[in-house]
Amino acid sequence: xxxxxxLASFTFFTSAALPAGAADADWDAVAKAIGRSGTEMPGGxxxxxxxxxxxxxxxxxxxxxxxxxLGSYLAFKKTGKEAMVMGDLVLVQEEVxxxxxxxxxxxxxxxxxxxHLLRSTPAVMYMHYQGHGDAGKLAAAVRSALEESKTPLxxxxxxxxxxxxxxxxxxxxxxxxxxxxxxxxxxxxNIPRAEKIKAHGTDIPIGMGSGIxxxxxxxxxxxxxxxxxxxxxxxxxxxxxKALRENGIEVTALHSHMLDEQPRLFFMHFWxxxxxxxxxxxxxxxxxxxxxxx
Numbered sequence: 001x002x003x004x005x006x007l008a009s010f011t012f013f014t015s016a017a018l019p020a021g022a023a024d025a026d027w028d029a030v031a032k033a034i035g036r037s038g039t040e041m042p043g044g045x046x047x048x049x050x051x052x053x054x055x056x057x058x059x060x061x062x063x064x065x066x067x068x069x070l071g072s073y074l075a076f077k078k079t080g081k082e083a084m085v086m087g088d089l090v091l092v093q094e095e096v097x098x099x100x101x102x103x104x105x106x107x108x109x110x111x112x113x114x115x116h117l118l119r120s121t122p123a124v125m126y127m128h129y130q131g132h133g134d135a136g137k138l139a140a141a142v143r144s145a146l147e148e149s150k151t152p153l154x155x156x157x158x159x160x161x162x163x164x165x166x167x168x169x170x171x172x173x174x175x176x177x178x179x180x181x182x183x184x185x186x187x188x189x190n191i192p193r194a195e196k197i198k199a200h201g202t203d204i205p206i207g208m209g210s211g212i213x214x215x216x217x218x219x220x221x222x223x224x225x226x227x228x229x230x231x232x233x234x235x236x237x238x239x240x241x242k243a244l245r246e247n248g249i250e251v252t253a254l255h256s257h258m259l260d261e262q263p264r265l266f267f268m269h270f271w272x273x274x275x276x277x278x279x280x281x282x283x284x285x286x287x288x289x290x291x292x293x294x
Contacts, residue, residue, distance in 0.1 A: 026083060029136030030076060034143050036155035038074075043205030046076045048139075052090045054152050059120040062225045062273055067186040068217045069117060069227045070124065072151060074142055075208040076135055083135035084200065085142070086208050088112075088128040088257070091149055096125055098148035103129055106141035111259050116269045117227065118252045128257045132200070159184070166218040167276045175280040176214065176287065187216040187224075193231060194291040199261040209257060210265070212290065214283055216276060224276035227252075230268040230286060237266050239289040244270055247282025 027046045031037045038048035050073065051066030064070060072089045091099055100110055112128040131138045146153060163185035172187065173180050180187045190211040196203055197210040204210045213228035226249070230240050241251050253269040272279055 026078065026135040027076070029134075030074075030139040033136045033139035034074065035153050038076075041205070041207035043203065043207060044077050045205050045207035047207050048074045050074075050146070050151060050153070051156075052151060053156070054150050055090075055092070055122070055124070057120050057122065057124060059117055059225075059271070060273055062217070062219055064117075064120070064225070065184070065186060065217055067183040067188065068215050068225065072146070074139060076138070077202065077205075077208060078135075079132065079200070079202050082133055083138060084130065084132050084202065085135070085138045086128075086130045086199075086204070086258070087142070088126045088209075089142075089146065089149075089151075091125050091127055092122050093125060095149040096127065099127060099145045102145040102148050103127075103141070106144060107131065107133070108138075108141055108145070109259070112255060112257050114255050115253055116229070117271060118250070130199075130258070165216075166220075167216060167222070167224055171277055172216065172280045175277070175284050177284070180216075183215075185218075189214040189228075191287070192293060194293050195263065197261055197263070197265065199258055204258075204261065210261075212287070216279075218276075219273055222275055222277070223273060224279060225271070225273040226279050226283070227269065227271050229253075229270070230290065232266045232268055232290065233263055234266065236289055236291070237268065240268060240286045243285040243289055244268075244282060247279075247285055248272060248274060249279065249282045249286075 038046050049071050052070040053066050057064045070090050073087045075087050076083050076085050108129050108131040110129050116126050162182040165187050178189050178191050180189045190206050192206050192211050212230050215228050216224040219225050249270050249272045252271050257267050
């Protein structure tokens with residue numbers, strides 16, 4: 001199952017073969033329960049993305065495409081004989097409590113509820129969650145919660161090809177020092193931190209939400225809307241915040257996504273719509289304050 005999917009505000013598309021046998025059976029059960037296939041990723045992660053294609057969300061005159069900031073996801077990893085799942089769900093405000101109620105009834109933990117954006121119409125909320133147990137049952141639990149929302153659960157038709165990105169992607173990649181991916185017309189980056197992130201004694205790879213996410217949506221004439229989040233330790237928070245603001249990039253949220261990760265992490269979301277190369281320079285200024293692999 002090496003399929004390119006929209007992977008929400010956390011995007012990464014490199015496929016990696018999983019060992020044959022039990023893990024494959026677990027992921028088959030996940031795909032069956034959730035109603036669509038996922039992507040096998042480095043670190044033993046199996047990730048399923050579900051874009052909110054039903055929503056028309058605008059922010060500062062920009063209509064936000066689902067891969068930019070409107071994608072729910074489930075990320076699974078084997079932990080001994082069981083599996084763990086982490087992710088977040090994109091919801092409008094009236095969906096928050098019905099979905100939360102269903103998650104709790106299914107034995108899932110809610111780990112955060114908050115905004116990622118400001119001023120969007122309609123207002124969009126993000127509910128982070130985690131669970132442990134049988135992989136197929138975990139997937140069924142998340143699906144039952146999503147059924148309390150208007151999230152489209154039918155598997156989308158596979159596009160013939162991704163739309164071209166009307167930006168100088170090579171220049172942006174050079175500035176950020178990272179390789180981007182064309183995610184349905186969005187230039188998407190998922191950049192690892194230097195240290196390993198752990199939760200419940202298990203490594204949390206970037207496919208499960210521990211990477212720095214940066215997304216560019218072209219808005220015409222060399223401009224782009226950008227959003228995503230920096231994954232930061234406490235000492236990095238204000239240096240990155242200052243660097244982004246000094247470069248005309250709005251900080252829209254600062255919060256946790258998980259409950260017991262080590263080291264403790266803070267997630268800083270951002271927004272701007274301006275010249276794409278100028279924004280890349282500003283994002284690089286923020287990246288320079290973060291501990292990254294040498």
